[in-house]
Every structure is written in C-alpha cells, then in structure tokens.
Amino acid sequence: MAEELRDILEAAARGVFPPADGGVTVVAQPGPRDAGVVAFTAHSVVFTDEDEGWVRATLGALGCDALAATMNARFLVALMERTGRTTDTIDVLLTGTPLAGRPSLALTEVADPGHPRVAAALRRRDDVRVWTADGGLLVLGRGVAGRLEAAVEVSEGARHRGLGRRLVTAARQLAGGETVWAQVSAGNARSLRAFQAAGYRPVGSEALLVRP
Numbered sequence: 001m002a003e004e005l006r007d008i009l010e011a012a013a014r015g016v017f018p019p020a021d022g023g024v025t026v027v028a029q030p031g032p033r034d035a036g037v038v039a040f041t042a043h044s045v046v047f048t049d050e051d052e053g054w055v056r057a058t059l060g061a062l063g064c065d066a067l068a069a070t071m072n073a074r075f076l077v078a079l080m081e082r083t084g085r086t087t088d089t090i091d092v093l094l095t096g097t098p099l100a101g102r103p104s105l106a107l108t109e110v111a112d113p114g115h116p117r118v119a120a121a122l123r124r125r126d127d128v129r130v131w132t133a134d135g136g137l138l139v140l141g142r143g144v145a146g147r148l149e150a151a152v153e154v155s156e157g158a159r160h161r162g163l164g165r166r167l168v169t170a171a172r173q174l175a176g177g178e179t180v181w182a183q184v185s186a187g188n189a190r191s192l193r194a195f196q197a198a199g200y201r202p203v204g205s206e207a208l209l210v211r212p
Contacts, residue, residue, distance in 0.1 A: 005030050005047045006145040008038075012203050013095045013179040018043040022066045024059065026052040030145040033124075035083060036208040037070045038093065044070035047144075048209075050082055058082075076207055085209035091183035092192060096150075096172045096200040098179065103170035105163075107131040107138065117153075124210065125149060131170075138167045140174060144208065147181045152194075164194035172199070183208070 005027050008018065018025060020042035029035050029049045038045045046055055058078050059069050069075060071090060080086060110118060110130040117137060121128040125141030132138075136154045143149035150171035154164045171180050183206055184191045196202075 003027060004145075005038075005045065006147075008045055009145055009147055009181075010179075012040065013181075017041065017203075018045065024056070024070060026055050033211070034144045034208065035085060036087070036144075036206060037076070037079075038204055038206045039068070039071050040204040042067050046070055046079075048079065048083065050079075054082065055079075071205060071207065080209060083209060085211055087207050087209050089185045090205055090207045092186050092202050093204045093206045094182045094184065094195050094200040094202050096168070096175075096180040096182070096195070096198065098175045098177045099169065099172040099199075101173055103166070103173050105133050105166050105170065107133050107170060121151070124208075129174075131174075133163070133167065135161075136163045136167050138170060138174075140171060140180075143181070144206075148175055148178045149181045149183065151182070152191075159190075164191065165197045168195050168200065169198040 017040045023043050025045045027045060027047050029047050035048045059075060062072065062074050076087065108131060110132060115130065117139065118128055118130050121139050121141050125143045128139065128141035130137065130139050135157065136152060139151040141149055150168060152164055152167040182195055182200060184195060
C-alpha cells in the first residue's frame with residue numbers, strides 16, 4: 001500500500017522521520033481541501049493530487065538546492081499556478097504530546113457555530129472547538145490529514161503574562177490523549193517561544209495550499 005500523509009505525520013509525532021537523504025516523497029492529498037509541502041530535515045513530502053512526474057520534473061527544471069527545493073519560492077509558485085491554490089506563509093510545524101490533568105486557567109467553551117472565530121476556523125479545520133479565557137482564546141480542530149491542531153490568540157492587553165503558554169498547555173490537556181499539532185509563522189517569535197515553553201517541539205516546516 002502506498003504511504004499516506006497521515007502515516008508520515010503520525011511517525012513524525014513519535015520522532016520517526018523520513019531518511020535525511022535529500023529526497024522528496026510525493027503522496028496523495030488526504031482530502032480535497034488540503035494540499036501542500038511538509039519539509040523535514042533533508043527530506044520533503046509534497047501532498048498533492050497533481051501528477052508526481054510533473055512535481056519531479058518541475059523540481060529538476062528549477063535547479064534549486066536539493067535540500068530545500070520544495071520550499072523554494074519558485075517551486076511553490078509553480079505548484080500554486082498548477083493547482084489554482086494560494087498559500088499564506090511557510091510555517092514552523094510543532095507537536096505537543098498529550099498531558100493529563102485539567103487546565104490551570106478558567107476556560108469557557110463557545111458553542112455558537114456563528115461565532116466569528118468558529119466560522120474562521122471551520123474554513124480550514126473540522127470538528128472545531130473554541131474556548132475563551134480572560135484575555136485569550138484557544139482553538140482545537142482537525143486539520144491536515146485529520147491531525148488535531150491548536151491555535152491561540154492573546155489580546156494586546158494580556159500579553160507578557162504567560163497566557164499564551166498556559167493556553168497552549170491547556171490544548172495538550174484537552175487533547176483526549178492525542179498529539180497536538182501547531183503551525184506557527186517562522187517570524188512569529190513570541191508565539192514560537194510560547195509553544196516551546198509549553199513543551200512543544202519543532203518537527204519541520206509546512207506550506208499549506210488552500211483553495212480560493
């Protein structure tokens with residue numbers, strides 16, 4: 001059976017990565033919504049329903065650095081033009097193991113599907129749950145290949161108090177025994193520090209291509 005993106009991600013969450021051989025693995029999209037690239041150390045995974053031959057021929061024609069070819073802007077532009085998709089940014093991909101216990105801060109779950117943050121999350125995730133806290137917000141939902149993804153927001157007036165770290169820690173406690181994934185823009189140093197302080201570890205980078 002051909003390897004699936006979900007298998008690759010689940011292995012990465014356990015610390016088992018593709019060989020650091022400079023290679024590229026091409027797998028089918030896990031569903032019609034999500035396509036893109038995940039780059040691990042010296043090995044990339046392109047998940048797309050486009051022809052694998054086109055992917056490899058395009059990478060070869062661009063002549064990019066083999067270790068980073070799939071994250072090269074020229075390849076990503078070519079893939080977006082080919083698929084009619086767009087991307088926002090290249091993110092750092094992090095994982096957090098589940099934690100026992102209850103969150104240390106008071107959280108109120110938002111049940112209203114019309115809530116602006118719920119509606120925004122549903123464009124990229126399924127089974128979305130949203131909690132509010134004093135000065136912050138936590139989102140959990142199923143994203144790429146069904147993985148459980150966390151996102152947080154901290155209001156300007158509540159920053160520099162450790163709230164972001166407590167929110168992403170709470171995500172690990174609310175995960176029901178699953179690994180929690182997070183995508184953080186590489187330039188968002190504040191958010192990266194919060195996730196790492198809460199025990200998340202970077203496993204690679206990701207460019208997610210979305211339909212217009």
